[in-house]
Amino acid sequence: MSNILDAILAKTKEYLETMPKTVRKKKGQFFTSLETAVFMAGLFDLDRIPKEVAILDPGAGSGILSAAIAERLNSEKACSAIHLTCYETDTEVLPLLRENLKLIASLSDIPFQFEIVEDDYILSQEDDFNDSLFASCKQQRFDFIISNPPYLRVMRNDPHALAMPAVVHGAPNLYFLFAAMSLYNLRDNCEMVYIIPRSWTSGAYFEAFRRYLLSDGKLKQIHLFISRDSVFKDEQVLQETMIIKVKKTKEQPDSIVVSSSNSNNDFKSISMHTVPYETVVSGTSLYVFLPTTDDEINVLKSIGRYKKTLPQEGLRMRTGIVVDFRQWDDLREEPGEHIVPLFYAQHIKKGRVNHEPSGKGFDWITDEKPGLIQKNKNYVFCKRFTAKEEKRRLQCGIYLHSDFPQYEHIGTQNKINYVDWIDSDRDLELPIVYGIYALLNSTLLDQYYRILNGSTQVNSTEINSIPVPPVSLIEKIGLRLIETGDLSTAYCDKVLSEVAYG
């Protein structure tokens, strides 16, 4: 059977040569490499499968994934008949797909039937999907679903964006609509294997999708690629991707296998960790954490020891208020009457906040518009943007109102975040300020944030979702910093491990 895969690959290469990348990009068309397809097909659990299996490959392209699973079923003599359904909308790739599926049928030892649905995978089923959310009749047709779906952002008013409101928040990407539809199409207790970007694992836009995927289905395995661009080796796709195996069940497994490999061609050197389910899928927003080393698993377990978040402790990280380039009229180069300091990320240095010239020219703002200023109180500031090469994602500094006693208000640029009480005008007490600083400045929180969010941006919603020790312990931590005046990360780590994470 591996002749099939080779033949399919050769034909796909011919197609790629005639079809410019720019054209395929518009269709969300990137082909899976042979090695990745074989690895994906290898993930299915073949115990207790029916004699006749129904397979779905939505967005089938040249059919490489179908070929890989057909090959595995043949080589393991796992069933007595295969019914394959492929969805594909691109008329230019359809002849190649048809030719390839015929080839599989002719070489398969197991009787092999196939159907190509030349229709939109989402729009052709949207009504059934939406009805199923209210009625118990679920369309469960497939024993295996394997897919590399189109990676295509669609506009808010695109028919796809409107098709599955239960899983969409904002403008969606076709890839997660495909995944949600596939879970719907899957029979109970059967599995789907998808290769998709990592973006769905955190962030508010994907929360509705995560809720659907992780309530009707459960993650069984996650495979990560450590280096970029390796999955589609002929394709140079920049997105970071992952492979997930999801079982359609409401029963939560004890653990998830998190595997990773260094490069696309080398699925032989895979590192594997078995991680408790609640360590990977965690928090009220159902973030999916992607640890690849024992150290990272320990970080998740340490943080997971507390259950409440900053907001549940009455505190919240918010984003700075002033969008400087929209507020030129209100910015000032010099101090003066009714003018207050404006703080930028550049002012966060060595754990404190100063107001030395930022280099921006406009370090002051008028206090005339209440919506642009905030009370001069104690805060913990945190940079929103860091460079990839910088050692830490979380870079924060203590802001004390007593350093700027002459001002009732200050301004904060929106490239910093700050922590304050949620509902209270009262000042953050010093031990709390120092305690929050110690948390945000620790190695533990920084590592945790990196596992949660692969990007360099520090998103306040995500910080607000991190479990933290109770305020009473935060105060204790803060007192230790105040006693010594040591704001170093090493000292924060020491105090945290002694007071809260020992």
Ligand SMILES: C[S@@+](CC[C@H](N)C(=O)[O-])C[C@H]1O[C@@H](n2cnc3c(N)ncnc32)[C@H](O)[C@@H]1O
């Ligand atoms: C990322 S490619 C993957 C192709 C193939 N499965 C593979 O792994 O090499 C996604 C495929 O989905 C097709 N596609 C895009 N939108 C679709 C839709 N709405 N319904 C069905 N297929 C679609 C594209 O034409 C493309 O061939």
